[in-house]
Amino acid sequence: MVIHTAFCELLGVEHPIVLGGMAGGHTSAPLAAAVSEAGGLGGMGITGLSAGQVRESIAAIRAATDKPFLVNFLLFLTAEDAFAAALEEAPPVLSFAWPRRDQELGPYFERAHQAGAKVMFMAGEVDEVQRGAEAGADVIVAQGTEGGGHVGWMASLPLLPMVVDAVNPLPVLAAGGIADGRGLAAALALGAQGVLLGTRFLATEESPLHGNFKAAILESDGHDTLLSEIPDLASGLVWPGGMARARRNVFIERWAGREWELRAQQARAARELAEAREAGDADNATLYTGQDAGLINDLPPAGEVVRRMVEEAAQLLESGLPSLVRRQ
Numbered sequence: 001m002v003i004h005t006a007f008c009e010l011l012g013v014e015h016p017i018v019l020g021g022m023a024g025g026h027t028s029a030p031l032a033a034a035v036s037e038a039g040g041l042g043g044m045g046i047t048g049l050s051a052g053q054v055r056e057s058i059a060a061i062r063a064a065t066d067k068p069f070l071v072n073f074l075l076f077l078t079a080e081d082a083f084a085a086a087l088e089e090a091p092p093v094l095s096f097a098w099p100r101r102d103q104e105l106g107p108y109f110e111r112a113h114q115a116g117a118k119v120m121f122m123a124g125e126v127d128e129v130q131r132g133a134e135a136g137a138d139v140i141v142a143q144g145t146e147g148g149g150h151v152g153w154m155a156s157l158p159l160l161p162m163v164v165d166a167v168n169p170l171p172v173l174a175a176g177g178i179a180d181g182r183g184l185a186a187a188l189a190l191g192a193q194g195v196l197l198g199t200r201f202l203a204t205e206e207s208p209l210h211g212n213f214k215a216a217i218l219e220s221d222g223h224d225t226l227l228s229e230i231p232d233l234a235s236g237l238v239w240p241g242g243m244a245r246a247r248r249n250v251f252i253e254r255w256a257g258r259e260w261e262l263r264a265q266q267a268r269a270a271r272e273l274a275e276a277r278e279a280g281d282a283d284n285a286t287l288y289t290g291q292d293a294g295l296i297n298d299l300p301p302a303g304e305v306v307r308r309m310v311e312e313a314a315q316l317l318e319s320g321l322p323s324l325v326r327r328q
């Protein structure tokens with residue numbers, strides 16, 4: 001069973017399901033390769049890696065799969081030497097998100113195209129995706145506020161069709177809050193050509209996340225996330241116009257409403273966060289998770305996630321939804 005869209009055609013993949021390139025050790029070559037091998041588009045976040053690590057990461061994905069994959073850059077943090085190294089390796093797809101408002105996108109996209117890569121651009125506002133489309137992106141990702149990590153304010157349900165209309169005829173992927181075949185079918189109904197997932201793939205066998213963090217995703221009912229500046233204030237990284245959705249754990253509760261104090265204690269907070277992360281302390285580390293954590297109850301292989309989503313969405317599109325339509 002396959003669900004074939006213009007996105008699949010453009011990128012040469014079997015299924016319109018993408019693993020978002022999540023930086024900071026949230027994705028890895030084995031996870032990216034597992035998604036690509038299952039017919040989706042695997043991805044790896046390489047922001048913050050050195051030029052040498054970028055080369056090694058792309059080589060590691062290539063060693064594990066000969067299918068298409070993406071590597072992702074957070075534009076406001078992109079170092080020239082790491083970007084140049086990625087271009088030399090010529091990955092099939094380069095995906096970008098979070099530019100500074102005054103950062104020119106055209107030069108990045110042109111260099112990616114010259115290297116033979118397709119360009120994906122993700123944002124959570126209509127103005128921002130239009131900026132990406134005008135700069136020459138091949139695929140636009142509309143990211144709703146339900147998602148894990150850094151997100152904007154708009155929810156997927158209204159945002160997605162607005163973005164589809166705004167960048168028509170470019171293919172659009174839906175991101176944020178999608179974890180199963182129902183989400184895929186809904187996104188297709190709203191005009192998307194596929195979906196991009198973060199949180200769902202964090203809770204898989206191949207995910208590089210600490211076991212305690214995976215367990216926290218399974219435990220979450222999805223109602224326990226908070227969109228705040230707290231993770232960024234603690235890490236000392238000023239994000240261009242976004243906030244972060246993370247699990248409302250002990251760390252978040254400690255600082256919520258006391259951001260002024262967190263600013264004063266930033267160095268200590270950053271140290272404690274790093275220690276908690278290293279120790280797999282799910283109460284005191286930042287756990288970037290989307291509201292869709294409430295839909296995630298197991299730790300399957302990543303390829304199984306792709307297969308299940310396709311099966312479930314295909315059933316809905318083929319018989320479940322058409323059976324509702326009556327001609328009277």
Ligand SMILES: Cc1cc2nc3c(=O)[nH]c(=O)nc-3n(C[C@H](O)[C@H](O)[C@H](O)COP(=O)(O)O)c2cc1C
Binds near residue numbers: 045096143149177290
């Ligand atoms: C832990 C984590 C790290 C992320 N890092 C990045 C990143 O480096 N670059 C990026 O474009 N998006 C990043 N994202 C956002 C994802 O690409 C995607 O938009 C989001 O996870 C979709 O929502 P979902 O988590 O509900 O699937 C990250 C998301 C998470 C959960």
